[in-house]
Amino acid sequence: MTISIGSDHAGFVYKEAIETMLVKAGHDVIDVGTIDAASVDYADYGVAAARLVQSGKAEFGVVICGSGIGIEIAANKVNGIRAANCVTVEMAQLARMHNNANVVAIGARLVSLDLAKEIVNAFLDSAFEGGRHAARVEKIHTLGDIP
Numbered sequence: 730m731t732i733s734i735g736s737d738h739a740g741f742v743y744k745e746a747i748e749t750m751l752v753k754a755g756h757d758v759i760d761v762g763t764i765d766a767a768s769v770d771y772a773d774y775g776v777a778a779a780r781l782v783q784s785g786k787a788e789f790g791v792v793i794c795g796s797g798i799g800i801e802i803a804a805n806k807v808n809g810i811r812a813a814n815c816v817t818v819e820m821a822q823l824a825r826m827h828n829n830a831n832v833v834a835i836g837a838r839l840v841s842l843d844l845a846k847e848i849v850n851a852f853l854d855s856a857f858e859g860g861r862h863a864a865r866v867e868k869i870h871t872l873g874d875i876p
Contacts, residue, residue, distance in 0.1 A: 730756050731788055733782060737763060737774055740792075748760055773803075778832065780807055790833070791833055791849055794834075795838040797839065809870070811828055811829060811869070813834065814835075818847050818848055818851040821855065822852070824852065826856065827865075
């Protein structure tokens with residue numbers, strides 16, 4: 730599976746560790762940055778990771794900032810992206826199963842690195858249930874798209 734990953738400075742350490750975990754698990758990872766802990770704007774990296782999912786170059790994305798909120802909002806500006814900021818494993822599972830989320834956002838200041846890894850794995854291991862959820866997800870996309 731190909732996964733895009735991006736973070737700001739606050740998420741840099743988590744990004745590096747999660748990328749290593751994903752590569753060891755056999756995934757192809759496209760790292761859009763940042764390249765160190767110097768201050769940067771989370772929106773740049775959230776959008777870059779999301780655009781790879783939008784284009785089909787990546788199946789899923791992982792984005793990380795201090796709270797997970799800003800980078801999630803930025804990623805959700807990309808048409809076709811359903812980014813979910815998850816702080817528990819159950820949230821990650823439900824984001825995939827009920828919302829067909831294709832990007833998971835992590836708050837490095839809110840969860841431990843071990844929990845962040847569990848969240849990412851749960852997100853990637855869960856599948857969209859479809860059914861009654863499919864119409865709801867489709868409705869989201871008719872509310873207004875941003876190219």
